[in-house]
Amino acid sequence: MDYNDIKKYIFKLQPETAHNLLEKSIHFASTYTPFILDRLSKSYIVEDSRLSQDMLGTHFPNPVGLGAGFDKNCTMVEGLRAIGFGYVEIGTVTPKPQSGNPKPRLFRYPKQNSLQNAMGFNNDGMEAVRKRLQKLYPYKIPIGANIGKNKTTPQERAIEDYRVLIEAFREISDYIVINISSPNTPGLRDLQNEAFIKELFKLGSSMTDKPILLKIAPDLEAKDAIELCRIALESGSSGIIATNTTIDYSLLEGSRDFGGISGEVLKEKSFKLFQALAKEFYGKTTLISVGGIDSAEEAYRRIKSGAALVQVLSALIFHGPSLVKEINLGLLELLERDGFSDITQAVGCEL
Numbered sequence: 001m002d003y004n005d006i007k008k009y010i011f012k013l014q015p016e017t018a019h020n021l022l023e024k025s026i027h028f029a030s031t032y033t034p035f036i037l038d039r040l041s042k043s044y045i046v047e048d049s050r051l052s053q054d055m056l057g058t059h060f061p062n063p064v065g066l067g068a069g070f071d072k073n074c075t076m077v078e079g080l081r082a083i084g085f086g087y088v089e090i091g092t093v094t095p096k097p098q099s100g101n102p103k104p105r106l107f108r109y110p111k112q113n114s115l116q117n118a119m120g121f122n123n124d125g126m127e128a129v130r131k132r133l134q135k136l137y138p139y140k141i142p143i144g145a146n147i148g149k150n151k152t153t154p155q156e157r158a159i160e161d162y163r164v165l166i167e168a169f170r171e172i173s174d175y176i177v178i179n180i181s182s183p184n185t186p187g188l189r190d191l192q193n194e195a196f197i198k199e200l201f202k203l204g205s206s207m208t209d210k211p212i213l214l215k216i217a218p219d220l221e222a223k224d225a226i227e228l229c230r231i232a233l234e235s236g237s238s239g240i241i242a243t244n245t246t247i248d249y250s251l252l253e254g255s256r257d258f259g260g261i262s263g264e265v266l267k268e269k270s271f272k273l274f275q276a277l278a279k280e281f282y283g284k285t286t287l288i289s290v291g292g293i294d295s296a297e298e299a300y301r302r303i304k305s306g307a308a309l310v311q312v313l314s315a316l317i318f319h320g321p322s323l324v325k326e327i328n329l330g331l332l333e334l335l336e337r338d339g340f341s342d343i344t345q346a347v348g349c350e351l
Contacts, residue, residue, distance in 0.1 A: 003320030015106040015115070023071075026079035040082040044321065046328035050335060050342040051086070055286055055308055056211040056238060058142045058174045062086035062328050063343060064299065067290045067311035068146035068177065068215075072123045074132040081141050084324035089311065090129065091146030092179045093169075095161050097125030098150055101184060105259065109252060113294065113318045114263030116255055117245070120184045121148050126168050133172045142174035146215070151185050158191055162200055163207070170208035178204070181217035181244040183260045189217060197228055198235045205236025211286070212236065218243035218269050218291060222276035229277060239286030241311070242274045263314035267292025271302065278306030282348045294319060296330020303331075306348040 010018050029036045051062040065087040066080055074090045081088065100122025107116045123129065137143065147169065149161035162178065169176055178200060180191040191197075197214070204212040214232040216225050229240050245260025252265050270291025278287055289307035293299050294315035302310050316323055331343065340346045 003322065007318075007320065011108065011110065014104065015108050016103065019106070023073075023075055026076040030076075030078040034078075037078055037082040040079075040321075044082065044084040044325045046084060046325055046332075048328075048332060050332060051328060052342075053308060053344060056142075056175050057209075060086050060142060060309065063303065063307075063309045063331070064324050064327050065089060065144075065288075065309055065311045066316070067313040068092055068144075068179065069117070069119070070313055070316070074129045074136070074143075077136055077139065077143060081139075083321040084328060085141065086328075087142040087144065087174075087309070089144040089146050089177060090133070091123065091177075092121050092148040092182065093123050093126055093129045093145060093165065094121050094148055094150045095126045095153075095164050096150050097128065098122060098152075107256065107259075108317070109254065109263070109265075110318065112252060112263065112265050113315070114252055114261060114265045115314045115317065116252065116259050116261050118184050118256075118259030120151065121182065126165060130168050130172065133169070137172040138174075144175045144177055144213075145169040145173040146177040146179050148179040148182065148185065149188065149191075155187055155190065158196070159199060159203065163203060166204050166207050166212070170210050173210065175211040175213060175238070176204070176208075177213045177215050177241060179215050179244070181215050183217070183245060183247045192217065192220070192228060194228065194231050197232050201232050201235035201237050211238035213239040213241055213286070213288070215241040215244055216273070216277075218246045218266065218273050219248060220273070222273060225273060225277060226280050229281060233281070233285055237285070239288060240277060240281065241288040241290060242277050243270045243291045246270075262291070263318070264292055264294060267294075267298065271305075274302065274307065275305050278348070278351065282306035282351050293327075294323070296327045296334060299327050300331060300334045300346070303343065303346050304348070304350045306351055308347050 101120035
């Protein structure tokens, strides 16, 4: 039975129910039946030095990572490595646990291979996630911690939420991502301003030598995104992740008027902003592309445009666990076709 057969049954469940069931299954397998993960590893992990890179102070065995929002609570890292991911980004984690927005808050659009979510940073909170991550770290693949402020934290105290989160994760993650670009926490995107970004990254870089990256929204004008990224980099940021989900509801027929959209319909919008940022910052910092990546060809397009790493998320739901393997094998074929001896030669080759 292939994934398309299984997907018919999965998609009969509410999206969040299906996700929670998957999370419990992976956690159970990691804890009680690790031999299952060993078998998955042998089937799905692509080991080839041509895909590996050293950056951000660590080693990435392949460039395909899991974007934040899937493993919010650091309960699935071992299972995600077993299906081939080269790195995993957990979170978004907030200082205090929070339940998120009212349900239903996650919606599938199978015809468009897209999702819409209004989750609202639902997570177990900093202390619970930190304890889980401590047991894993250092791990076989890099683990990034994506952090965000609590919904109840007023704007004028937002910096304190990020301070305690950086303190909590600076020793037990390979990099930290500042999330001020989710559309699902009221006022969060208002923090995408020059003064806050400057203050935050100066604070972060004074607290740790670990890389701290900025994740940017796709709905910013290119010139504004470039300026915010420039300030972040001047203030100590080690890289840019582009992009988060979009609130451009015109992209998705039948969409709700709340939450953020991800998946195939975001592909071109995300790529366009990434391309603008790469033209400005390629060679000056680490660039990570996310948004609608669902194939080796699309991952390669982002890599040639300047992305050292890519992330997938929604495509995993629609294409299944073999997606990462297919992208990595496809990348090897594309590198060979174009005469590159390893992936570093392809990164930014179109620039």
